Amino acid sequence: MHPVQTFELILVLLGAAVALHLIAARLGLPPSAALLVGGGALASLPGLPPVSLDPELILVLFLPPLLFDGAYYTAFGRFRRHLPGIMSLAVGAVLFTAAAVAIVTHWLIPGLSWAACFALGAVVSPPDAIAARAVLQRVTLPRRLQALLEGESLLNDATGLVLFRFAVAATLVGSFDANQAVGSFFLLALGGVAVGAIVSAAWMFVLRRLHDDTLVVAASTLMCWAAYLAGEALQVSGVIATVTSGIAFGWFQHGLLPARVRLQGSAFWRTLVFTLEALIFILMGFSLRGVVDRIGFEQVLGSLLGPALLVTGAVIVARLVWVMGTEALLTTVRAMGMRSARPLGWRSAAVLGWVGMRGVVTLAIALSLPAGFPQRDLMLVTAFAVILVTVVLQGATLGGVIALVRPKDIDPPAPVALPAAEAAVARVKFEAAEQVAYDGNGELIHPQLLETYRSRAVGTERYAADADRFMEKIRPHFSLMLGVIAAGRAELLRLHREGQIEDEVLHDLERDLDLEEVGIIYQRGDDAPG
Incomplete structure (x- = not known):
């Protein structure tokens, strides 16, 4: 595609994003669902060129600023207070979902190795920060539930990416060392925290010495990519490095940035985040066309769609089982006298179990599967099915679920109100x-x-x-x-x-x-x- 055509296509997509946002608001739908479906519909129009997405570029371009923005606005006090629950979701629920998907996949395709089955589980297991953010902005949730969902969305991508890398390597070489995988995960996580802290400290040192508002906003924007790329270059978690730098900057910016810079930067970031979120969901719809064109629509419907929908069901059920099982365990141990155990209550647990939209990370790591990987076509179709069903079904019905169960805010409010x-x-x-x-x-x-x-x-x-x-x-x-x-x-x-x-x-x-x-x-x- 000629560079001018690429630019023209981007302009068309941005215009379509604005139109789809307006349609979603008129119909009461999540913008992410409208953008995803609208992108798929646009991709089928005659005359539009095919879009090929590079998975590494997707992660580098879209993930750091959107993760950084979410981390910047994270309520750090609640994040720290509810860290055990966040880790239960970001690590435990992701691994449990990956195992459930691996079991279902191995049952569907007995000849597929367990490592390859776990690779598919790693692709579809982490709920997406961008998809969750796009939906959660439209609803009002209890403070603890909001903290759990926001914290999970910031950290679970790291779990999925690490699991995916080990599963793919095990599939290709034929061996898997669980102890090495666990040790590597903690090393990657702690290294990501260290890199994020160092990058944010260095960046804030520089920002204090800039005296031009525009330079401060521009330098602040670059922090997210600096943290992510530094983490990946040092072979630790770039995701956790980005989240750490965002939380640190959000904590210290109050005494660092003048009011005028904060207003200017806030307006710029709202525009940047809107643009990136809109583009990624539309591009997801476009990329589906390329996969279907290559595989063939008849093959997708005839042999791949059924297994893909079964795996999608396993993804949704696994999260509900994990959340409800954890809730039952906390309720039981609290009844036995452990006062530190604090169950959410079935109302909040039902909402927590239903919020599991997948998005950009699932798309990127699915597209990064090696060309000769076993059942690669099935995994690609399954990844798209999981994204489409969770974003459209769960995203569109989340407001109704909240209205139906009416979760209660059982956390005591802060001593001083507004x-x-x-x-x-x-x-x-x-x-x-x-x-x-x-x-x-x-x-x-x-x-x-x-x-x-x-x-x-x-x-x-x-x-x-x-x-x-x-x-x-x-x-x-x-x-x-x-x-x-x-x-x-x-x-x-x-x-x-x-x-x-x-x-x-x-x-x-x-x-x-x-x-x-x-x-x-x-x-x-x-x-x-x-």
Whole structure:
């Protein structure tokens, strides 16, 4: 394909992504499902060139920024508190699912070696961070359940990738050493943590010495690829290195980045993540066309689809069995007196068991199977079947499952809620203003400053006392303020259009109005614009 054609195709795909997002919102479907199905439909249109995806490029291009973004926004306190449960899912559930798939595959194809069966299990076992993120953003879950799902999605890819490499090597050489595999997994994981910590520390050292906002945002963006590539170059887990660097940067950025850089970077990352997520799901649909064209549609329907659907069923059932089995075990040992065991409750466990969408990692490692690998065509079709069924079926029905079982948030909330936290910040700001409002002789020299922060402190104290009632009264006030800002913006544009102010004045004052508007929208309780 000519480079210009490639660029034109990318533009077409981006336009299709916007359209499919709008269709998904109109139909109440997860965007990932609409993009995946829409990509497959677009690929069948006449005149569009075939798309060949390089698996290594998929992992390097798409995985680091999307993992980094998820890690950056991870609630680290809950992540650390629920790490045993996260590891149960990220390691235990992945290995259990791989074993279940291997058993079903060996039953379907008795002549296939166990190592090759486990290779297929490794391909389809890790739920995907990108697919999970795309669905979880649309639902509201209890805090503990959210922490488990987010943490699992960040770490389970490493388990699947390590298992896949060992299973493929065992298939090709004919031997497998379980002790070596376990030891290598922990070495890769710990090495990934070390590399991620070193890269994030080095990057933040550099960021402190950059004094240009655009350079800071650009350098921050490169951190994810630096961590991933460094981990892979040192033959440790690039996935865990990326996650570690993202968590570290998210933890320390509050004192590192100025507010203006944080706003600018946040807007850039939202656009980047949207673009990458949209492209990868559409490209998954496109890649299905290439596989079907090569294998033949008749062969897919005649001999491969049945086993692929059985394996897909095994993938879904295995996760449910693991989650419900773990829940039953925790409930039993707690009833026996072990108070540290904390079951989720059947409602949350049902949701946790149903969230198992597969995506980019399953696609990439399936495509990376060697050309002469036993039953490679079956494994490719199975990988696509698992992705399609889990994203469309589980993704589209997750909201209904949550509404049906109504999971309860049994974790105690943090001692200080949002209204009280706002009041505490406003009170400290008033005290700081009070200290500088008077001169050395005790004379008030900054009355307006003092009055501004006094009124804010009093207002937030009233808000904290009865947040719901206070917001009900103050919300119309915020709406009026937005109307006033709109009037100011209209006047600013009139002055510019009539040639009375320069472009620089327009941009400076418009930025001030934008920041003021965003602040009011946040105070009113709406989602941030973006």
